[in-house]
Each structure stands twice: as structure tokens, then as C-alpha cells.
Amino acid sequence: MEITQYLLSAQSADARVRTEAESNLRKFQEQNLPAFLLLLSVELANNEKPVESRRLAGIVLKNLLDVKDSATKKHLAQQWMAIDIAFKSQIKSWLLQTLGSSVPEARRTSAQVLAKVASIDVPQKQWPELIGHLLNNMIQRDSSADLKQSTLETLGYVCEEISHPDLQQDEVNSVLTAVIQGMNLAENSSEVRLAATRALCNALEFAQTNFENETERTYIMKMICETALSKEVEVRQAAFECLASIASMYYSVLGTYMQALFELTSNAVKGDVEPVALQAIEFWSSICEKEIELQKYKTADRNCWDSLPDFVPPHSRFIEKSRISLIPILLEILLMQEENVSQYDNIWNISMAGKKCLELVAQTVGFVIVPLVIPFVVANRVKPDWHCREAAVFALGAIIEGSTIYQDLGVLLKYCELVRELIDDLLFLMNDENNQVKETTAWTLGRIFEFLHSPVGGFSVITSDNLPRVVDILVKSVKDAPNVATKVCRAIYTLAEGYEEAGMHSSFFMPYIPRIIESLLFAASRADLDDLKLTSAAYESLNEVVRCSSSTEAPQIIRELLSVILERLSQTLERQIVSSDGKEKQADLQASLCGVLQVIIEKVSSADDLETRSIMLTQADQMMFLFLNVFSCRSSTVHEEAMLAIGALAHATGSEFGKYLPELYKYLKRGLQNFKDYQACSVTVGVVGDIVRALKYKVVPYCDGIMQILLTNLSSEALDRSVKPPIFSVIGDIALSIDENFQKYVDSAVPMMQRAAELCAQMDSNDDELLEYGSQLKCSIFEAYSGILRGTKKSKIMMPYAQLLYEFIGFVLKEKDRYHVPIGWDILLRKALAAVMDDLADLLGTNSKTLFGDLTARVTYTGACLQSDCDNLK
Numbered sequence: 001m002e003i004t005q006y007l008l009s010a011q012s013a014d015a016r017v018r019t020e021a022e023s024n025l026r027k028f029q030e031q032n033l034p035a036f037l038l039l040l041s042v043e044l045a046n047n048e049k050p051v052e053s054r055r056l057a058g059i060v061l062k063n064l065l066d067v068k069d070s071a072t073k074k075h076l077a078q079q080w081m082a083i084d085i086a087f088k089s090q091i092k093s094w095l096l097q098t099l100g101s102s103v104p105e106a107r108r109t110s111a112q113v114l115a116k117v118a119s120i121d122v123p124q125k126q127w128p129e130l131i132g133h134l135l136n137n138m139i140q141r142d143s144s145a146d147l148k149q150s151t152l153e154t155l156g157y158v159c160e161e162i163s164h165p166d167l168q169q170d171e172v173n174s175v176l177t178a179v180i181q182g183m184n185l186a187e188n189s190s191e192v193r194l195a196a197t198r199a200l201c202n203a204l205e206f207a208q209t210n211f212e213n214e215t216e217r218t219y220i221m222k223m224i225c226e227t228a229l230s231k232e233v234e235v236r237q238a239a240f241e242c243l244a245s246i247a248s249m250y251y252s253v254l255g256t257y258m259q260a261l262f263e264l265t266s267n268a269v270k271g272d273v274e275p276v277a278l279q280a281i282e283f284w285s286s287i288c289e290k291e292i293e294l295q296k297y298k299t300a301d302r303n304c305w306d307s308l309p310d311f312v313p314p315h316s317r318f319i320e321k322s323r324i325s326l327i328p329i330l331l332e333i334l335l336m337q338e339e340n341v342s343q344y345d346n347i348w349n350i351s352m353a354g355k356k357c358l359e360l361v362a363q364t365v366g367f368v369i370v371p372l373v374i375p376f377v378v379a380n381r382v383k384p385d386w387h388c389r390e391a392a393v394f395a396l397g398a399i400i401e402g403s404t405i406y407q408d409l410g411v412l413l414k415y416c417e418l419v420r421e422l423i424d425d426l427l428f429l430m431n432d433e434n435n436q437v438k439e440t441t442a443w444t445l446g447r448i449f450e451f452l453h454s455p456v457g458g459f460s461v462i463t464s465d466n467l468p469r470v471v472d473i474l475v476k477s478v479k480d481a482p483n484v485a486t487k488v489c490r491a492i493y494t495l496a497e498g499y500e501e502a503g504m505h506s507s508f509f510m511p512y513i514p515r516i517i518e519s520l521l522f523a524a525s526r527a528d529l530d531d532l533k534l535t536s537a538a539y540e541s542l543n544e545v546v547r548c549s550s551s552t553e554a555p556q557i558i559r560e561l562l563s564v565i566l567e568r569l570s571q572t573l574e575r576q577i578v579s580s581d582g583k584e585k586q587a588d589l590q591a592s593l594c595g596v597l598q599v600i601i602e603k604v605s606s607a608d609d610l611e612t613r614s615i616m617l618t619q620a621d622q623m624m625f626l627f628l629n630v631f632s633c634r635s636s637t638v639h640e641e642a643m644l645a646i647g648a649l650a651h652a653t654g655s656e657f658g659k660y661l662p663e664l665y666k667y668l669k670r671g672l673q674n675f676k677d678y679q680a681c682s683v684t685v686g687v688v689g690d691i692v693r694a695l696k697y698k699v700v701p702y703c704d705g706i707m708q709i710l711l712t713n714l715s716s717e718a719l720d721r722s723v724k725p726p727i728f729s730v731i732g733d734i735a736l737s738i739d740e741n742f743q744k745y746v747d748s749a750v751p752m753m754q755r756a757a758e759l760c761a762q763m764d765s766n767d768d769e770l771l772e773y774g775s776q777l778k779c780s781i782f783e784a785y786s787g788i789l790r791g792t793k794k795s796k797i798m799m800p801y802a803q804l805l806y807e808f809i810g811f812v813l814k815e816k817d818r819y820h821v822p823i824g825w826d827i828l829l830r831k832a833l834a835a836v837m838d839d840l841a842d843l844l845g846t847n848s849k850t851l852f853g854d855l856t857a858r859v860t861y862t863g864a865c866l867q868s869d870c871d872n873l874k
Helices: 003-009 014-029 033-045 052-061 070-083 086-096 104-121 130-138 145-161 171-180 192-205 209-210 216-229 233-250 256-271 274-300 303-307 318-334 350-380 386-404 411-431 435-451 467-477 482-497 510-524 532-548 553-576 580-605 610-630 637-670 677-713 721-762 768-792 798-815 828-851 854-868
Strands: none
Touching: 003 052, 003 233, 014 033, 014 086, 033 052, 033 086, 052 104, 052 637, 052 798, 070 104, 070 553, 070 721, 086 104, 104 130, 130 145, 130 171, 130 854, 145 171, 145 192, 171 192, 171 209, 192 216, 192 233, 209 216, 216 233, 216 256, 233 256, 233 274, 256 274, 256 318, 274 318, 274 350, 274 580, 318 350, 318 386, 350 386, 386 411, 386 435, 411 435, 435 482, 467 482, 467 510, 482 510, 482 532, 510 532, 510 553, 532 553, 532 580, 553 610, 580 610, 580 637, 580 854, 610 798, 637 677, 677 721, 721 768, 721 798, 768 798, 768 828, 798 828, 798 854, 828 854
């Protein structure tokens, strides 16, 4: 088959010609995939063919080897592995030959395709000669600069596609040698050195053994630092990218080089072009992120700092030691803002990078940053140049979070006094002539309220004296430009959040709530602009104001607000919108309104007085009517928010909710079977739990259908794994709610739980993401067991499964390294484990001794739980 013409025709401007060519290519692919791939590789390698056909040949090749969708990617890999080895060898040979092509685009495409092939074959040990062949290109005397460049690009792409265990150490050594030689200034062109430096960046993951060797490490660092001084901008930029990656990967061995690295990066920040300076700043940001991570390990259990596992390096405190020199540099960078660039715009420039780095430095060193930054704030906050005013205000906002972490009350009270003296200046700047100054000031106020306004904690920058002016300025500023008004809404949110559950401390804030609600409702529906971010921010802030409203004033506030929100949601359903953009905006608005209704429902259901609770019962029919109509919208975001509101309504109305289930049930089924939008599926799973807990026995007629779908979901590989732990938890809720009616599901549900328990035992303990998922899965399995044990206790139907559950409990208890439980999951897992041990012993009764036998591990575990700071766990 002459494929060139088809590839050219597939790019024709004539739709008929293009469609016919695409059809012919698809047929050939389906009829004989190996031959099709071989022809594409020959086309790509042939220097006499048109550039256009070669380009498309490379694109088609890549798309037949790799896609983003994991299921399709797996299928493509299986297709490739099924091809006869002779065909594959020919294809690889043509691709390797193309690396020496005279056409740059063909070389680059071939490098990318080779990496995709390597991602499949190298882990399977099906291409052991690849690295050797590529390295041979680098050492042959007659190898052209073009061949060396494309070979280095290939090595870089291959390292990006495969993982550390896929290469032997001697192969890693050879790759690093070739790459470092490619960076040599005296022997190579700038194009080759750029390719080599980028390849090194991708190969660093494999260099752990080399970085443990001081001689090899020092040579690598020397080459990178020399390359960072190259004449070519792109080469310098790539070198600093390497340094930023090394800061993350090999933090523990950087001490020897930090003085040189500080000088190198400082000079780049102060004097180099922006692309290079950005990467130099990224080096320091990477150091900060590493030290913040180490600080989290330390504070997770201060008593165990000296016994941390080997994979946690010592905290070298590079940022703290460098702060006197580093912080002034970052403050100067803040003054390099561009005109008319809002935080709204997400433009990454040197000023934005400096701002981000300053925030990270504050989180790294804590309160010691304050005396280094406050003089800059005071000196610049009233200067005529708007750059100075904006930088001053941002600097204050940037350090607030980090400088308040881990501080005792005395320090926080002094900090509040210090910042309180600046509040009037900040409120004055909310009327600044410059939009960027106002936006940053609103952002900084929001940060101050978030971290220095905690009446419950005994400290706050807000007093009865400055609150009236604060509220007055914020309420007026929601009428400002949308970027400013959005940040103002966030400031209102954090101000109100400080008064949530503050009791008597919130009394002097309550009189302002009606005015604040009025201003937020105005901001959410401003007629002078159409800004989704502002609308969303206004409704989110409204939610927080409702949450913090006192129980005595809540009935009147909620009654009036509920009427407005229901009317607005009803209006969105009546509008006939045709454009896709209009439908998307309508869906976002409906999602926000459903979110407000959810918060109102939750506020009402938590009230003690009957007057407040009666509001919900009188409005429930109208709300459910609107929620069910919202499901006609195709946006998954709206479905999620409506579902969450329905879950809250089920909790609020209890058994009365049963009348809505006949109509709602079809939407629950649809949500549970929505694998494509798995977040919506997960939300629906949670709402099923809310409904089951509210209706108890009334849900029995629907349980056959619900359980069938849940069990099908658990056995499906197509459903995102994150949805499966909540399903196990809901199965426990169902069992607990319908008691002995759950018996008929035990024989199908428990084996699913056992298979999930086996999966937990097989998980890779070196994968942080997998560890977190494993902790979540263990919690949910224990919750499912607890629900079933309690619900079916009378029938003793779980007796045959007691031994397997006991073994799973033993497995979790024997996991050696408790630090491998991700922070945040430790307490949850301990709670679930304690509960299921209790429920199992309750089922066994006097038989507990026979099963539990030696109680040493259990006593040790419960003793550790009793030492916890968590009262619920104890």
C-alpha cells in the first residue's frame, strides 16, 4: 500500500477527501496493525518523503502506542506486545535510523515514539539492547551533532517514561556518563548541550546510587553549575531546572554545595533574564517544600523525631540559615510587578514566583520571618509608587500563614497587636486608585482574618472598635471591580469563619449579618458584569455567614434567605438557554444555589428549637421539586451539589423523606452507575448513606437494587478506585439501618470485603499515593464489617467470617512502620480498628478468648490509643 498519499489527503482542506483518507487509514489499521505500524515507521524514516506525511505518520504512531486514558493505554500496550517480534524489530530499527535524519521534526518525533515503545518493552525486558544502541550513537566518532542531539532527547524521553527498577545500575551509569559528556562545552554544540541537560533532568530519578557517592555527586553538581553559566539562555534555564529537581530528590546531600548554589541562584535572580531567574527561584521553592515536608513529620509526633524511619532525611534548615540574605532578595522581586496583571490572570512571572517563594519561606522558618519583613511593609505601604504599596501589602499577606503555625498563645497575641496597628492602613488602601493594590489588599485582609482571627482560640486582630469599619469597607468593596470584589468575598468568608462556633465571642458580629448577607446577594447577581468567579465566591461566603449565625437570630435570617435562594434557583430553571457557554454558566449558578440550600438545610437541622426546624418541613416539597428538576441539566457539578443538598434534606426530615424516594430512586441509580464522572458517583454513594440512615427500615424495598449496583461497582475495573472505599462504608450503613434484613446480602458482600483486604496486603509500601488509598480502604472495610456485625448480631450469620476478619485485624496491627500511615489517616484508621475489634468481640461473646488468644498486640494497641490526644478515639 502507498501510504504517503493517504497521509497527505488526511490533512486536506477538502472535508470529503480528508474523510475518505481517514477511513482508508483506519481500515488498514484494523485489517493489519503490524504492517500498518511498519509502514508508518518507514514513512517517518524516509528523507525523500514530504515533511507533512512524515509528521502525521509520527503522530499516528504515537497515538497507537500511548493515550491519556488508562484503560485505552493498557489496551494499546497489549496490542503492541502481541505483535510478532520480527515486525517489532523492523519498526524499532526504522525509528532508530530516523534519529539521524536531516529533518529536525522527524528526529524529534522519532525520539518521542521510541520512548513510547520503550515504556512498554523495557519494563517487560523486551528491549535490552536499546540503551546500548543509543549510547553507541554518542561514542561513535562519525556521529553527527544532529544524531547526538536526537539521541540525548531520546534518552531523556525514555527516562521520563520508565521507572527506576527498569534499568540496571550499569545502564544508569552509562546513561549519566553519556549525558554529562553531552553537556561538555568544549566538545558539543549548544543544541547538543541543551538536549543533554534536559536529559539529565529526566535521568536524575535513576541516579540515587550515584548521588550517594561523593565523587560522582560532586562531578555531576560541578557540570550542572558550569552549565548554569552558559551563554545560551535555554541551556542555563535547563541547568537551573536540574538544580530545582535535585533540591527535591537529593536534599540530604546538598550541604556541601549550598554556599555555591546560593551565590549561583542569587546572581541569576538579580541579573539574568526572566526564564532563567524563574528557575533559580524554583530552586529555593523546592528547598522550602522539602523542609516543610520534614517539619510535618516532626510535628506529627514530636516525641518520635529521633526514631523516624530511614526514608526521612535530617532537617538541615537551609532556609533558616539563609534567611538573612534570601528574604531581602525576595522582597526586591516583589517590586517587579507587571502593569494590569491580576492574581485573577494566573500569569507566571518573576514577581509571582517571588511571591510564592516568600510564602513558602514563611511556612518553612515560621515567626522569625516577621522582623525581617515588617520593616519593608511599613516603609512601602504609603509610597507614591503603586508597585511599592502592592508589594508591601502582599509581603504582609504572604507571611501570615507561615508565621502563625505552631505558635503559642502569647506570641499570637503579640502578633495580633502588631498587625492590628496596620489594619487602618489596609482599610484605607481598599480605596486606592490602583486596581492591583486593592485586589492584593483584599487578599491580605482575607489572610489576616484566616490566621489571626480566632475568638475561640483566644486571639484576634478584630475588636469591637475596628469591626464596624472593617464591615463597612468590605460591604462597600463588593461593588468594586470583579477581581477585587472576589477577594473581598473571600475576606468576608474568613471574617465570618472566625465567629463560627464562637459562642458569646460572636455576639458583637451578629448585628452585621443581615447587611453582609444583603451585600453578598448583590455581589452574586450584579447586573453590571457577568463574572462566574465573583458569583461563586459570593455564594461561598454567604454559606459561611449562615453557618456562623446565632441560633437566636437564625430563624428570621434563614426564612428570608431561603425564600430568595429558592426563587433564584427557580428562575434558572425557567430560562431557555441555547448556547453552550450560557448553559455552562447556568449550571455553575445552579450548583452554587444548591450549595447554599445545603448549608441552610444543615443549619436548620442542627437547631434545637422547633420553630427553626419547622422552616425545613414546610419548604421541603418545593426544594425537592427544584432539586429533581436540576437533574435535567447535564452538568455533573450541578448533580453533585443537588445530591449533597438532598442528602442534607434527608438528614433534616428523617423518616418524612421517604415520600420522595420513588421519584428520586432513578436518579440515585443513574448516579451510582455514572463511572465516567466518578466524582458524581462518589457523591451519590455518600447520599445513599444519608438516605439509608434517615429512613432505616423504610429503605428495605429499594435495597435489592441498591446493593446489586454497589456490588457490581466494587467488582468493576472501569470504576475509579477512589469510589470503592465509600461504597464499603455505605454497605456498613445499610446493614446497620436494616438490621436482620441484611442477612441475604452477607454472602455476596463479605467476599468483596475479603478481596479488598487481600489487596491491602499487596500494596506497595513505597508509593505514598497508594499508601493513602490503602489507609482509606482499610478504614472503610472495618466500617463495613462493623455495620454488618451490629446489624446482623442476633442471627450470628457472621460467625463463619470471624476468623478471616481476625486475621485482617492482625495484619493491620502488625504493619511495622506506623509512619507509613499518611498523616490524617492514622486517627481514622485507629478509630475504625478499635470499633471493629469491639464489634467482633461482641459477636463472639465467651468465644472471644478462643479466637483472640494472646492479647499482647491488642493490649499494646489499645494502650497506644489511650495515649492519643483524640478524645473520640479514647
